[in-house]
Amino acid sequence: MKVLLVGSGAREHIIAEQLSKSSELYSIMPKKHPGIASLSEETLVHDPTDSAVVGQWAKEKGVALVFVSPDGLLEKGVTDTFSDLGIPVASPSKSAARIEWDKSYARNLMKAKEIPGCPRLKVVSSLEEAREFVSELGEVAVKPIGLTGGKGVKISGEHLNSEEEILGYCSKLIEQDGSVLIEERLEGEEFTLQAFCDGNGLALMPPVQDHKRAFEGDEGPNTGGMGSYSTGKLLPFMEQKDLDDAKGIMQRTLMEMKNEGNPFTGILYGQFMLTRDGVKVIEFNARFGDPEAMNVLILLGTELSEVFLSMANGKLCPVSFSNECTVVKYLVPEGYPLEGKADQPVTVDEEGLWNKGVKLYLGSVYEKEGVTYTTTSRTAALVSKAETRQEAENAVESAISLVSGPLWHRKDIGTDELISRRMEHARRLKQ
Numbered sequence: 002m003k004v005l006l007v008g009s010g011a012r013e014h015i016i017a018e019q020l021s022k023s024s025e026l027y028s029i030m031p032k033k034h035p036g037i038a039s040l041s042e043e044t045l046v047h048d049p050t051d052s053a054v055v056g057q058w059a060k061e062k063g064v065a066l067v068f069v070s071p072d073g074l075l076e077k078g079v080t081d082t083f084s085d086l087g088i089p090v091a092s093p094s095k096s097a098a099r100i101e102w103d104k105s106y107a108r109n110l111m112k113a114k115e116i117p118g119c120p121r122l123k124v125v126s127s128l129e130e131a132r133e134f135v136s137e138l139g140e141v142a143v144k145p146i147g148l149t150g151g152k153g154v155k156i157s158g159e160h161l162n163s164e165e166e167i168l169g170y171c172s173k174l175i176e177q178d179g180s181v182l183i184e185e186r187l188e189g190e191e192f193t194l195q196a197f198c199d200g201n202g203l204a205l206m207p208p209v210q211d212h213k214r215a216f217e218g219d220e221g222p223n224t225g226g227m228g229s230y231s232t233g234k235l236l237p238f239m240e241q242k243d244l245d246d247a248k249g250i251m252q253r254t255l256m257e258m259k260n261e262g263n264p265f266t267g268i269l270y271g272q273f274m275l276t277r278d279g280v281k282v283i284e285f286n287a288r289f290g291d292p293e294a295m296n297v298l299i300l301l302g303t304e305l306s307e308v309f310l311s312m313a314n315g316k317l318c319p320v321s322f323s324n325e326c327t328v329v330k331y332l333v334p335e336g337y338p339l340e341g342k343a344d345q346p347v348t349v350d351e352e353g354l355w356n357k358g359v360k361l362y363l364g365s366v367y368e369k370e371g372v373t374y375t376t377t378s379r380t381a382a383l384v385s386k387a388e389t390r391q392e393a394e395n396a397v398e399s400a401i402s403l404v405s406g407p408l409w410h411r412k413d414i415g416t417d418e419l420i421s422r423r424m425e426h427a428r429r430l431k432q
């Protein structure tokens with residue numbers, strides 16, 4: 002089967018690897034990603050939103066299935082380009098991806114349908130309304146309505162240190178977007194739950210914990226995610242009930258979307274927080290997480306192209322995962338996330354990685370004359386799976402020096418020290 006993958010990055014690199022195991026891979030990307038290109042029969046380096054050109058190319062190549070990966074392309078309706086041509090697609094339509102690109106849609110759906118796990122919130126479009134709601138809530142999270150690459154949310158007490166700063170940020174977003182989402186500030190441990198969806202039902206992937214803050218000890222600005230770990234069916238601070246509650250919320254959301262004539266086919270990503278009042282929804286995304294895709298796809302026991310085809314056909318097949326632990330750490334350019342240093346050459350000791358059994362997936366890089374260069378964003382992810390989290394973490398750390406370039410990473414992700422802190426935090430909240 003010929004399968005077309007649209008998008009590029011480390012998340013797409015592992016998707017490409019999984020798809021190419023059992024199908025002929027074609028890829029479309031805006032800049033040449035050497036990892037995905039080398040796994041593909043053919044690659045079109047072109048703007049994926051140019052629907053006439055990419056649609057024609059897919060037809061010419063005779064692709065039987067398409068997967069559009071990144072949020073930005075889902076928002077622009079790239080899925081619809083292919084479905085309008087009658088090609089089966091395993092990613093959400095522009096309308097279904099609204100669950101991610103319009104935070105007010107997601108929150109209003111939860112409120113209107115009384116889906117559990119929704120924090121107190123309001124979408125406001127004037128500074129007066131913002132002032133009133135902020136004084137009612139006290140501690141808040143201020144969120145832009147649209148996509149921001151995970152970097153637009155600001156939390157009082159962390160990024161916003163006075164009412165003046167909170168209202169200043171609200172006012173900036175109102176000016177920019179016309180409105181802003183204000184939510185009660187939740188406290189707890191976050192986890193990611195991803196699911197394959199066919200418009201009706203879902204198949205869950207193992208839960209993962211991502212690390213959004215740039216620096217060790219969860220300090221510094223938010224990033225797209227510096228690394229993540231998984232530990233089989235549950236994370237160390239979770240109970241089965243937490244997982245069941247989160248799954249129930251995702252199932253309800255899918256059902257409500259279907260009932261309003263907006264069925265969701267694709268990867269539904271739930272960002273949850275385990276609080277003292279149970280599981281709450283931080284946000285939904287309409288795609289795999291990056292880095293979380295790497296934690297789960299490395300454990301996948303079913304052919305990904307088979308799963309995608311079954312989603313596109315509206316009849317999800319059974320999906321299996323191995324029960325190992327995984328650790329992912331991102332290497333990022335000097336200066337990331339504020340001013341990542343672009344256009345720096347990066348080299349990888351492939352043989353060394355092979356010997357250690359650690360996988361590398363290239364992120365936001367591009368290739369020119371056979372050399373791989375950084376962009377301002379995350380460069381490459383190192384991924385390991387093992388019986389224990391400690392083994393996986395050690396393997397990744399021991400492989401860091403096999404990637405050369407002006408890069409840095411968070412050493413604490415997946416370590417005993419950080420995870421004990423998280424468990425202690427969850428325990429304190431539950432008491």
Ligand code: AMP
Pocket residue numbers: 120141142144151152153154156184185186187188191213223272283284
């Ligand atoms: P988002 O882009 O919505 O995933 O938010 C980025 C990060 O902001 C999340 O991963 C959380 O750590 C934090 N966050 C978002 N909403 C809230 C909230 N209501 N309370 C506390 N933290 C939040």
Ligand code: GLY
Pocket residue numbers: 151211225226286289290291292293
């Ligand atoms: N790692 C967070 C995200 O993909 O949104």
